[in-house]
Amino acid sequence: MSKAAKTDNNKDPKGRKRATSYDVAELAGVSQSAVSRVFQDGASASQAMRNRVMTAADTLGYRPNAIARGLITQRSNMVAVVISKLTNLYYPEVLVQLTQRFSEHDVRVLLFALEHEGDTGTVIEQMLQYRVDGIVTAAMFTPEQIKTINNARIPLVFYNRTPRDQLVSSVRCDQEEGERWLVDELVNAGHKTFGIVAGPPDSAVGIAREMGALNALAEMGVTDITTVSGDYGYETGRECFAQLVQKRGSPPDAIIAGNDVMAIGCIDAARENYGLKVPDDISIVGFDGVGPARYAAYDVTTVRQPVLRMTQSAASMLIERIENPELSPEKRAFSGRLIRGSSARLHSEDA
Amino acid sequence: MSKAAKTDNNKDPKGRKRATSYDVAELAGVSQSAVSRVFQDGASASQAMRNRVMTAADTLGYRPNAIARGLITQRSNMVAVVISKLTNLYYPEVLVQLTQRFSEHDVRVLLFALEHEGDTGTVIEQMLQYRVDGIVTAAMFTPEQIKTINNARIPLVFYNRTPRDQLVSSVRCDQEEGERWLVDELVNAGHKTFGIVAGPPDSAVGIAREMGALNALAEMGVTDITTVSGDYGYETGRECFAQLVQKRGSPPDAIIAGNDVMAIGCIDAARENYGLKVPDDISIVGFDGVGPARYAAYDVTTVRQPVLRMTQSAASMLIERIENPELSPEKRAFSGRLIRGSSARLHSEDA
DNA sequence: TTGAAAGCGTTACCAG
């Protein structure tokens, strides 16, 4: 089909270009500036003008070119959102939320998805080339990268990552606090030996959680701790359970997993491969509060991240800094919420 | 090198603007066009030129402005990806995959997340204003919207949606075929009464699956069919199970759920609230093949979508059409893969 | 309120 049928009366019989404000101006018999004003927010244009322009505009199918606007305005009205592929189950929600929050401010999201959290090098170049107005990242950046972004005067907000000794804005769930809650509950319920199923070594949150758990355990005087490490996935959770048992000869009293999905893997491994009852024989806790953690077969004891508040904060912090670049960095930490599921043997709440 | 010893290597003492190709040209003592060429792919520039320009460029922290480039090139190198919030668990993977595939072609993804699949109105305006080079959408568009996009000459690929009677490109998993497989297996294993837990009425895939199941059941001569409808979520799956039982007085032999998550909800409801054994007392099947479907406690019998191949196709189909707008629309359907989990009582494979 | 004209930072087209 080389020749399109003539059935349509549309505005592109033969490779014609998209209508510009000049075309609209000409058809409406007004100046191009007038057209521009009509399509602006706080513009001054008579009603007559508005009408003429608008009718001309939509007979031509005209739409203001946001790219051209960005060039003159020095504002792309786009922000970059960086995520890494890990933590599968959790980020979709974050991403959708962020996009919607930004959308309320008429800001578009340019998405960058990393295979691994370390692949940040090239995406930074990309973001800078596209002149994004701001960046929120759920992947860690190096100090040099942060410096590059600062030099370019692009507001930056970290999501669930807080670079040490860096003057940057961040929004995070207080992982340490959450792990402390879990540890307290477990220790108070009499658990003495612990296994830790940590996240992947290149995950910033994973490290924060592991350290949080270890510190809390140390403070409680627990010394029998065995650590293994997974990739946040279900299968890895099952494998980690086996490794844990092998490493220490027998299952520990309790397992602290780096996220809910690995906790679920541990639960299945405990039940299927070792015939253990959860939580009677072993307690297993996770982190995140994702959907599957609430499935009846698991009902994972965990700490839920306040995703909504976190994404709202991230978006508004970024927008504020785009509109007022002088604002100084700010770090916000949100407490999670302890979910007393039935995957851990804890004292009853009113004990 | 003591040439014009500008002591400041620090390019923004006080609100200075980002370096442009002119700044680089000046510092390097060459023309601006030369700078432009050095940063282009198939450009002609001597090695000496390249060196001078490059050193000047990175002392200035210069990066070509992709916005300006887009204006003159008539190519934004951005594609829009539209997703709707539903089907939570499944799309994250799709989204990340798509983004990575596009990224390989040096194409950026502008993300649009809809609260409901019907909220497409405004996002289309946005996409057009940003002059995206192409669109892949996992939300349904109306015929008028499709026409608008066609008029704007923007290549469009539907993901898992195939508008009836519309000449558009699409990539999809063959939902009907998948449902037929499931129905065949169930009927052949002796199931006589069926419950259908359909997806939300505004979901295109949901409808395709429901119709697929109904048609297959009709062909197999099954008449005892009860249908209820949920929102793809876990809780809704549980509720739907209850509704189903109430509606027909007793549980059916088998339930066909619109996705895995609702299937899981049904399984839990069957076990917890009705004391039924799955699959001994009732068979429950899903669709998608998402992670949780493989958790040992559920092991859902389902049809897995070939996400990787689908996203690859979607990306390459779109890119091809961006580079060659004359290409005619193409619809690709991929077969899923039947996963014989243990949530349904089927005949053994070699029966 | 309206119009003319000057950019915004590139690429593209021509001469040299």
Next chain:
DNA sequence: CTGGTAACGCTTTCAA
């Protein structure tokens, strides 16, 4: 291979 100059489509003074 290199440099000048004209777009690209818009916003933004500045006069009228």
